[in-house]
Amino acid sequence: MSFKDPAPLDLKQYIREVPDFPKPGILFYDISTLIRNPEAWQVATGRLAQAVARFQPDILAGIESRGFLTAAPLATRLGCGFTMLRKPGKLPGKTISHKYSLEYGEDELQIQADAVTPGQRVVVLDDLLATGGTLAASIDLLRKAGAEVVGASVMIELLALGGRKKVDVPVTSLLTYED
Ligand SMILES: O=P(O)(O)OC[C@H]1O[C@H](OP(=O)(O)OP(=O)(O)O)[C@H](O)[C@@H]1O
Numbered sequence: 542m543s544f545k546d547p548a549p550l551d552l553k554q555y556i557r558e559v560p561d562f563p564k565p566g567i568l569f570y571d572i573s574t575l576i577r578n579p580e581a582w583q584v585a586t587g588r589l590a591q592a593v594a595r596f597q598p599d600i601l602a603g604i605e606s607r608g609f610l611t612a613a614p615l616a617t618r619l620g621c622g623f624t625m626l627r628k629p630g631k632l633p634g635k636t637i638s639h640k641y642s643l644e645y646g647e648d649e650l651q652i653q654a655d656a657v658t659p660g661q662r663v664v665v666l667d668d669l670l671a672t673g674g675t676l677a678a679s680i681d682l683l684r685k686a687g688a689e690v691v692g693a694s695v696m697i698e699l700l701a702l703g704g705r706k707k708v709d710v711p712v713t714s715l716l717t718y719e720d
């Protein structure tokens with residue numbers, strides 16, 4: 542993997558912080574302003590790719606929908622396969638599902654049953670780690686599909702929510718926020 546990082550570039554300046562979205566009291570970390578800037582997005586994906594390469598993955602798994610944005614360019618850079626973890630009813634053919642609890646209510650993710658060959662090394666990617674429920678569920682789902690989940694990587698980690706405690710594989714994050 543060759544990537545020359547034009548350091549120093551503070552990527553946080555490209556993340557827009559939106560108060561009270563999608564509901565009062567939530568501070569939303571918006572990556573739209575990062576991905577629309579070609580230089581900043583090159584740097585962000587380059588740094589993420591360096592972190593993910595250390596896991597020596599065969600396949601990257603992206604979590605719908607913002608996880609697709611991070612996983613797909615990395616798979617291209619690293620020469621890995623890419624597979625989608627999707628919300629229910631979106632994937633054709635035989636699928637494997639995993640239901641999980643969130644702070645309020647239940648959610649579900651699916652993967653195609655033949656997406657992973659048993660024992661393949663998979664790294665799961667998302668844009669952001671908050672409570673960790675989504676990432677933990679994705680890892681459970683990938684294991685149901687036969688994957689060896691060797692790591693997880695996110696662009697943004699919200700430290701105060703302690704999400705990485707729910708995740709039993711090594712997690713790398715590019716940008717951390719205390720609040
Ligand atoms: O750590 P958690 O508390 O589980 O939260 C993190 C998840 O929440 C967001 O996804 P969202 O469900 O908003 O879907 P989106 O990517 O389609 O916007 C984000 O992209 C992560 O997947």
Ligand SMILES: Nc1ncnc2[nH]cnc12
Nearest residue numbers: 567568569570571669671
């Ligand atoms: N605070 C937040 N900002 C952006 N995406 C999120 N997903 C879960 N919590 C989030």
